[in-house]
Amino acid sequence: VPFRNVYFTGIVRDKLGRKMSKSLGNSPDPIGLIEKYGADGVRMGMMLSAPAGNDILFDESLCEQGRNFNNKIWNAFRLVKGWQVAEGEQPEANAIAAKWFEAKLKQTNAEVNDLFSKYRISEALMAVYKLFWDEFSSWYLEMVKPAYGSPIDAITYNQTLSFFETLLKMLHPFMPFITEELWQHIFDRNEGESIMRAELKLDAPSDEDNAVVNAIESVKQIVGGVRTVRNQKNIPNKDALVLQVVGQNNFEAYASVISKMANLSAINVVAEKDATASAFMVGTDEFAVPLGDMIDVEAEIAKQEAQLKHLEGFLAGVKKKLSNEKFVAHAPEAVVAMERKKQSDSEEKIAALKESLAALRNK
CATH class of the missing domain: 1.10.730.10 (Isoleucyl-tRNA Synthetase; Domain 1)
Structure with missing residues (x-):
């Protein structure tokens, strides 16, 4: 053959x-x-x-x-x-x-x-x-x-x-x-050596390897969130910023990478974010960059109100789907679970936005 x-x-x-x-x-x-x-x-x-x-x-x-x-x-x-x-x-x-x-x-x-x-x-x-x-x-x-x-x-x-x-x-x-x-x-x-005859030996990824890769994917999103704030507020990359983590820092082990990639002077865990902070979510973790005098309060309120309106509309659609007994009864379990997660995540983001808006209005 x-x-x-x-x-x-x-x-x-x-x-x-x-x-x-x-x-x-x-x-x-x-x-x-x-x-x-x-x-x-x-x-x-x-x-x-x-x-x-x-x-x-x-x-x-x-x-x-x-x-x-x-x-x-x-x-x-x-x-x-x-x-x-x-x-x-x-x-x-x-x-x-x-x-x-x-x-x-x-x-x-x-x-x-x-x-x-x-x-x-x-x-x-x-x-x-x-x-x-x-x-x-x-x-x-x-x-x-x-x-x-x-x-x-x-x-x-x-x-x-x-x-x-x-x-x-x-x-x-x-x-x-x-x-x-x-x-x-x-x-x-x-x-006479050539790459054509060079061996490529790599072990299969372990559970620890997969965990590290997943964690760094979240780290990338955190860095991306800080960079987005910089771009939106026209803050130069050379100016070091402070990052606030609301509640608990689940990425403390990666603080050195986040600080270097996002040019941070400090990462602080806080119960409530600064009133002037520009916030973002990574999964269900909330982060904020205090902006002090760099922020236009009225513009920020208008922006967050638009985000809130969009999220509330999205949440209403998810709730309507979950209130449909035929959908819940006949849709695959994984699909229903995903919709429930969308509802939970949206509710958390809405609560965080309302809190941020209240702080800005009282500034």
Whole structure:
């Protein structure tokens, strides 16, 4: 038996859905595409447009996306290799970041292996693409990046190079040229060594790994909430802010990461948030950024009143659905439970908004 599995690709069509043919003149010159976007860029563009089981709707803009991703990888490599390194103790925020990203690598590798086993190649590429672009470049490197003009500790630097090497191995089946080039330069190699023969060994994610990944997802939302306040109130990134946690801080273990990423001078647990604070929710946890004289009270009242009106309308719709006996009796249990959670979350957010409005009106 010469082979046991056969992978059929669909027909290559243009972005209008027409079959590519010489008579239509809609077939791109592959050599021209490679000269314009690079071989890895074209490979990536083809795979992004080739979901399993469907025809390939080729669009040259996907090759451009592939070229941009190549540039992202190069720039991340230049950034990391350009850091000055010094011996010393690893900062807490860097240790947390490394623990999280190692767990994220395990999760994504397990996902990619599963997708490969099902021949869902374009989906496997997207999983690694998001891991590199979103998690590694946008979050991990920002978490560990040293202050301007300062060196990075050697422990974090070596961990980052190791993560980068693992990412190159994961990307290699899709982008063989740039990954081979960078793999040769990230560490000293012996004559004849190649990434093609390098092993990729990652354990399956543990319950602890999954817990860390879930916690950091909430941390991202907290950081995002503070950054949104900055943007809405036009507060410069260089100005340190105070973050208030109403009631109980369930993310105290990640305070160093939150403070670094959001540029906070303090994280304080309070019974009631400041009257001038701009508040936001992460799940059922409430956070607030005191703004003092930086806030336009009347504008903030108008904004929160609009949010309150929207939430009250949403809650009324959820209650109407839950009051329908046929829906509760016949809908799947998970669906009913989700609606009840929507009701509970909305009621908590409404109560928090009413409290905030009362404080602002009494200011």
